[in-house]
Amino acid sequence: MPVNPKRRTTLRDVAEAAGVSPSTVSNAYNRPDQLSPGLRERVLEVARQLGYSPHPLARGLRRGQVGAVGVLYGDSLSYPFADPVAALFMQGLSSVIEAASLGLLLVPRRTVDDALVRTAAVDGFVVYSLFEHDALVERVLERGLPTVFVDHPGRAGFPAVRVDDLGGAQAAAAHLLGLGHTRLGVVALPLGGADAANLSCCNASRARLQGYEGALPGTGAWMQVLEVAENLPSEGARAARDLLSLKPRPSALLCMSDQLALGVLDAARQMGLRVPEDLSVVGFDDIPEARRTIPALTTVHQPLLEKGVWAGRLLLAQLRQEPLEPPPTLPTHLVLRESSGSFRG
Amino acid sequence: MPVNPKRRTTLRDVAEAAGVSPSTVSNAYNRPDQLSPGLRERVLEVARQLGYSPHPLARGLRRGQVGAVGVLYGDSLSYPFADPVAALFMQGLSSVIEAASLGLLLVPRRTVDDALVRTAAVDGFVVYSLFEHDALVERVLERGLPTVFVDHPGRAGFPAVRVDDLGGAQAAAAHLLGLGHTRLGVVALPLGGADAANLSCCNASRARLQGYEGALPGTGAWMQVLEVAENLPSEGARAARDLLSLKPRPSALLCMSDQLALGVLDAARQMGLRVPEDLSVVGFDDIPEARRTIPALTTVHQPLLEKGVWAGRLLLAQLRQEPLEPPPTLPTHLVLRESSGSFRG
DNA sequence: TTAGACTACTGAAACGATTTAGTAAATCGG
């Protein structure tokens, strides 16, 4: 008894079994008004019995859409689940995408090659925090799909969601300078270097550095910048140990992310430095945990959920061919908590 | 000057422009050995100039694969970014999926209809923590794709990753009983009720309840169960307030998740109850934050990353048609910290 | 010299749906 090697049940099979044309089966699914209710019910029943389900790729190919949007970001696949900043952004984005009944395809930058970007079955892309000169940006644009850039200058014709990183960073630095600090350390996220070849860096980092530096002129303070390799507390701790062994020691540390600042607080504790009495620490992002550290972290708030929501909105607008003004640069603001205090020489 | 309305550059266009057949262009991409290096280079150059990129759906349709796996779970799209347990699972899963250069498509259960499951362009599914009798399980199976079940009994022929929820819960309850507690409150995740209609419940909840109850016989202790609607600290706090206003008051609370336990700790603090002197609290999951609460949370550890890794492995094995034994039930164990203490009547 | 094996490329048939245009029958207004 030669059993047919397993093959998909196809629309044609259903049509034959029901004694109708393929078009009718298709219509039963997609245009109920095109056939009599009785027949439709019968067709659907036959389909059910045969265990038929339409092939999503075939359908997508014909219709020109798949019902999913891709998120491209500059780290490992697991990053948005591990990093609180990315996670919040994704939550904002998700809420909009979900309301539109779309799926979300995660496309990490750190894949062997760019195959994933070229083959991702999506209707549009959100490019999150990729480095400005990343070649992958070109690959995305080649797809010719609706695209939104986040934390990236973007391209003419494509909306971008931007945050006032520069202003926030400047406020953070000005805050410390105002407290009398004159020796500042900066725990910096990857900056990409002059050659612009390091792709793990993102544009926000550069804007933040610029902001820090912008607060300096005329104050007579100095600033020592130390770059970390990854956005992790452990890296922040390591950088803090290095910066705090400088002579003279910085009396305040500006951290380009709260993740780094968490590590800095740990390191300070281990080194027996009291925060903020011996050392002031200022973070960036205002992740939920920043409020719960001891001491609670002074940091720069950026509207992460809102950022995601805007990215989603702008992408949907493109998908639906509706016009939608991209938002102005989203504001940041300094949140004063307990980890920063005035300098006591 | 009638501009052609924007149309995709297709493989055929490239073929014409390069003066070769479509097959050759395709081969230039997919089978370099099938044509001379010189021609290949020329074809690729033409393609580049025309801004051509192969249509992923057409390619996927023909080849029978898309290079992405779907994750189906029982909550909102943003859940895995917001819930620490799901996030850790996803990190484990991601690490494996990424190593295989695949994308990850998030498919939330809470979508208007089941369209997403039927249309998701993926090569396989991970079904995470869906309720046993959820109709969506059928929809997934109808797709006829490789599938792995997590926290779900699954189906014959499909591997499942299971965790010893029952044993862990029993250990938690036994721990409290051993400390002399005789009045226990349970802050329960949605259990689905007898009608099995509530889909926001998952099987792990039931196993945990069973575990708690299994420790009870012969101890003379009683147990009051209160179900929450969602796995959020705020819900845990609310449940705690209700349970702690019972007369006589429970001296210990078993929480079905650390998220709930976090809320319980908050509520206790607000009610002026000291933990563990006045109230013992035991969580479940052992999320990273459990170690940092004050007091640190006694909880049941489950291997979340490992769970994700197994799910990924089992799915990949199916995709590659390699045999792979599903793992035995993964172990849980009680982690004693500071939130549980002996009963002082 | 010639059968056989490569090499470099092409033609046409899939893959599995949707959709446009069209046909026959039923319904309608007057």
Next chain:
DNA sequence: CCGATTTACTAAATCGTTTCAGTAGTCTAA
């Protein structure tokens, strides 16, 4: 009762690739 519209359904083209089978032409071995 007749032409016009509507209803219910179908044939065939199409979406953009990949791949099987095939065709010249070149190379090897005896």
